[in-house]
Amino acid sequence: MATAEAVQEQQIRRERARGRFLRRLGRSPLHVLLVVLGLLWLVPTIGLFLTSLLSAEDYLEGGWWQVFSEPSKFTLENYSAIFDNEVITSSLVTTIWIAVGGTLLPVFVGALAGYAFAWLEFPGRDWLFVVVIALLVVPLQMALIPMFRLYETFRINDTVFALVLFHTAFGLPFAIFLLRNFFIGIPKELLEAARIDGASEFRIFFRVILPLGLPAIAALAIFQFLWTWNDLLVALVFGRETQPITVAIYRQLAQFGANIEIIAPATFVSLVIPLTVFFAFQRYFVQGLLAGSVK
Amino acid sequence: MSGASISAEPPSGAAPPAQRARDWRSYAVAFAFLAPTLFFLGIWIVYPTIRTIIRSFFDRSGDRFVGFDNYQTIFTSDVLLTAVKNNAIWVLVVPALVTAIGLIFAVLTERIAWSVAFKTAVFMPMAISAFAAGVTWRIMYQQDPDQGAVNAGIAAVKDVVAPPGVLSEAAPSTEAVVGTPQGGLTFAEPVEPGAVVPLGLTRIPGDEVPDDSEQAVLPEALSAGITGVVWRDFKPGGGTPGEVESEEVGLPGVTVELLNADGGEVASTSTEPDGTFAFDDLEPGSYEVAIGAKTFAQPFNGVSWLGPRLITPSIIIAYLWIWAGFSMVIIAAGLAAIPRDVLAAARTDGASEWQVFRRVTVPLLAPVLTVVFITMLINVLKVFDIVIAVAPGSVQDDASVLALAMWRTAFGGTSNLGVGSAIAVFIFVLVVPLLLLNVRRFRREM
Numbered sequence: 001m002a003t004a005e006a007v008q009e010q011q012i013r014r015e016r017a018r019g020r021f022l023r024r025l026g027r028s029p030l031h032v033l034l035v036v037l038g039l040l041w042l043v044p045t046i047g048l049f050l051t052s053l054l055s056a057e058d059y060l061e062g063g064w065w066q067v068f069s070e071p072s073k074f075t076l077e078n079y080s081a082i083f084d085n086e087v088i089t090s091s092l093v094t095t096i097w098i099a100v101g102g103t104l105l106p107v108f109v110g111a112l113a114g115y116a117f118a119w120l121e122f123p124g125r126d127w128l129f130v131v132v133i134a135l136l137v138v139p140l141q142m143a144l145i146p147m148f149r150l151y152e153t154f155r156i157n158d159t160v161f162a163l164v165l166f167h168t169a170f171g172l173p174f175a176i177f178l179l180r181n182f183f184i185g186i187p188k189e190l191l192e193a194a195r196i197d198g199a200s201e202f203r204i205f206f207r208v209i210l211p212l213g214l215p216a217i218a219a220l221a222i223f224q225f226l227w228t229w230n231d232l233l234v235a236l237v238f239g240r241e242t243q244p245i246t247v248a249i250y251r252q253l254a255q256f257g258a259n260i261e262i263i264a265p266a267t268f269v270s271l272v273i274p275l276t277v278f279f280a281f282q283r284y285f286v287q288g289l290l291a292g293s294v295k
Numbered sequence: 296m297s298g299a300s301i302s303a304e305p306p307s308g309a310a311p312p313a314q315r316a317r318d319w320r321s322y323a324v325a326f327a328f329l330a331p332t333l334f335f336l337g338i339w340i341v342y343p344t345i346r347t348i349i350r351s352f353f354d355r356s357g358d359r360f361v362g363f364d365n366y367q368t369i370f371t372s373d374v375l376l377t378a379v380k381n382n383a384i385w386v387l388v389v390p391a392l393v394t395a396i397g398l399i400f401a402v403l404t405e406r407i408a409w410s411v412a413f414k415t416a417v418f419m420p421m422a423i424s425a426f427a428a429g430v431t432w433r434i435m436y437q438q439d440p441d442q443g444a445v446n447a448g449i450a451a452v453k454d455v456v457a458p459p460g461v462l463s464e465a466a467p468s469t470e471a472v473v474g475t476p477q478g479g480l481t482f483a484e485p486v487e488p489g490a491v492v493p494l495g496l497t498r499i500p501g502d503e504v505p506d507d508s509e510q511a512v513l514p515e516a517l518s519a520g521i522t523g524v525v526w527r528d529f530k531p532g533g534g535t536p537g538e539v540e541s542e543e544v545g546l547p548g549v550t551v552e553l554l555n556a557d558g559g560e561v562a563s564t565s566t567e568p569d570g571t572f573a574f575d576d577l578e579p580g581s582y583e584v585a586i587g588a589k590t591f592a593q594p595f596n597g598v599s600w601l602g603p604r605l606i607t608p609s610i611i612i613a614y615l616w617i618w619a620g621f622s623m624v625i626i627a628a629g630l631a632a633i634p635r636d637v638l639a640a641a642r643t644d645g646a647s648e649w650q651v652f653r654r655v656t657v658p659l660l661a662p663v664l665t666v667v668f669i670t671m672l673i674n675v676l677k678v679f680d681i682v683i684a685v686a687p688g689s690v691q692d693d694a695s696v697l698a699l700a701m702w703r704t705a706f707g708g709t710s711n712l713g714v715g716s717a718i719a720v721f722i723f724v725l726v727v728p729l730l731l732l733n734v735r736r737f738r739r740e741m
Binding site for chain 2: 030031033034037038039041042043044045047048051059060061062063064065109110112113115116120121122123125128132135136137138139141142143144145146147148150165166168169170172173176201202205226229230231232233236237246249250253254256257260263264267270271274275277278282
């Protein structure tokens with residue numbers, strides 16, 4: 001008897017809780033509004049995903065929302081097709097190379113400079129730092145034409161290498177700005193202790209600065225990764241055969257509609273990685289964003 | 296005391312050779328740390344910036360100095376001027392909207408327990424490339440309501456508010472009815488109460504005859520009313536036009552209007568499954584009977600979001616979708632930093648929520664709002680990816696912005712590096728003061 005009562009009581013409590021929830025939802029239009037807005041914000045991304053799961057014929061007939069009434073129309077064929085598509089797969093590999101190179105190099109070079117600006121003594125240091133920060137104002141449009149000519153002279157146009165170098169240079173001012181400001185907050189005693197122990201500056205950099213600066217380095221790396229992964233303009237200018245996924249999709253856009261079964265899954269694949277990075281490192285992402293609102 | 300004597304300056308004159316050597320060594324180390332940076336910044340930013348500025352004063356071939364001609368071209372060529380005008384629209388509209396939306400979202404979610412879920416949903420587009428977001432919206436904006444979700448949504452609403460007519464086309468079966476479907480089909484003769492009006496139609500596509508239609512019937516006359524029938528005056532194998540015969544069906548759901556002698560509408564009704572209609576309790580007099588144009592209202596064919604007229608607003612909506620999250624997160628962080636007791640004090644003093652928002656919250660948030668606003672101004676001046684993704688090739692001239700015009704001028708089919716450089720410098724000149732403002736503000740806060 002006792003257990004039956006307990007169960008009943010629990011049920012009553014649960015129902016009450018649900019009733020409370022519904023009542024509150026009904027009482028406050030604000031909650032309803034936010035639920036609607038939040039869902040509305042998700043519609044485009046979900047729509048893209050569902051489009052990528054439809055055959056071209058089905059899509060042209062009735063849009064992605066038909067999968068709610070006819071779930072049998074789901075197919076993974078588009079995905080197996082683009083992973084068999086030489087152009088798409090090689091552009092994904094290119095994107096990975098650009099993003100990895102375009103992240104590691106500027107973060108490392110920026111960390112070296114950040115340390116020098118934070119902890120090394122040399123004449124003209126503050127003045128030089130201001131110059132570096134001032135370069136933040138240069139939009140990359142200013143570099144496209146001369147660098148295209150220069151790359152041609154050195155015959156490195158249309159290589160991953162050329163793209164990585166370009167991303168490195170334009171990532172540096174922000175990287176240095178962010179890392180210098182973080183490194184300068186590292187306790188002076190730690191550095192001095194290492195110096196007294198006779199450690200070289202390089203040893204201090206690798207053993208003290210890099211480990212302690214990890215939060216800032218991580219935030220910067222995430223940003224730089226997303227920035228290079230998502231780039232279109234730089235790759236469009238310096239790449240012909242060397243094309244990341246954004247350029248590969250861009251070249252498909254001319255026949256938009258006829259090739260929706262390529263465009264939709266390729267676009268979705270291109271944003272799976274950034275979204276994963278975003279969800280995995282959300283905390284760093286927001287921090288970096290706050291620091292980066294000057295960029 | 297002893298500490299002071301140890302670190303005291305060396306006696307006047309040159310530093311001891313040992314210390315000078317130490318200084319030089321430490322400078323060399325500093326240089327080693329900075330060398331890669333100087334290499335990259337020098338070759339990839341400083342050198343091209345100078346080159347581009349110089350190049351912008353030379354003609355297409357790069358041989359002839361043309362002064363400010365290239366800059367003049369920006370404001371005289373139709374295509375480039377469109378880009379300037381569009382970018383001006385972006386500058387005037389977008390930063391203000393992004394800041395306002397971010398502020399509203401931040402304030403609305405401030406005291407909501409599940410705000411993290413909402414913020415994640417709104418912020419998510421920030422991680423996606425502007426290009427991929429543009430492609431996503433291009434799919435949303437397809438004109439056919441069977442493909443584009445935006446038009447599908449509008450169509451769903453419109454079908455409820457103003458349903459499409461039951462028929463798309465028809466023609467009078469006899470000369471007793473005159474007019475066209477779009478202008479309204481009218482019974483040629485004026486009628487008086489007591490009349491029975493046959494409105495025969497032909498040339499109706501077979502699949503448009505409503506499912507619930509029944510055998511047409513010529514209704515009884517009413518002494519103080521006008522009755523009639525709207526039917527499909529067509530019988531396989533012949534029949535007499537103008538007569539209601541067996542196997543001819545009534546047209547239900549047709550709007551029938553009763554007009555007075557001046558053409559003003561007296562009453563309106565809808566036909567029954569057998570095609571009949573009736574207007575009762577009429578004043579004596581002369582009337583006209585017509586089939587309303589509503590019967591032939593076209594179904595919704597979709598707004599042309601990607602057409603030349605709407606393209607810029609369409610792209611801006613997609614852009615707001617991306618950046619609202621950024622603005623919201625930054626402003627929410629500023630909001631969280633406002634001391635609670637200030638707001639509580641205002642409320643205790645009897646201020647309404649609106650007054651608290653208007654007089655306390657917004658002024659305290661002003662620095663954060665400014666940062667968001669200026670950041671968006673800079674972004675908007677450089678906007679590129681999303682425009683190229685949303686706008687189909689045929690309307691890219693209409694949607695163009697400075698960065699797109701620069702790329703197309705310098706690297707498009709007819710490459711003009713002089714004008715391309717001038718556009719780049721133009722963007723640069725617009726961005727510089729804004730960025731300096733932002734950096735200064737940011738450094739002051741640190």
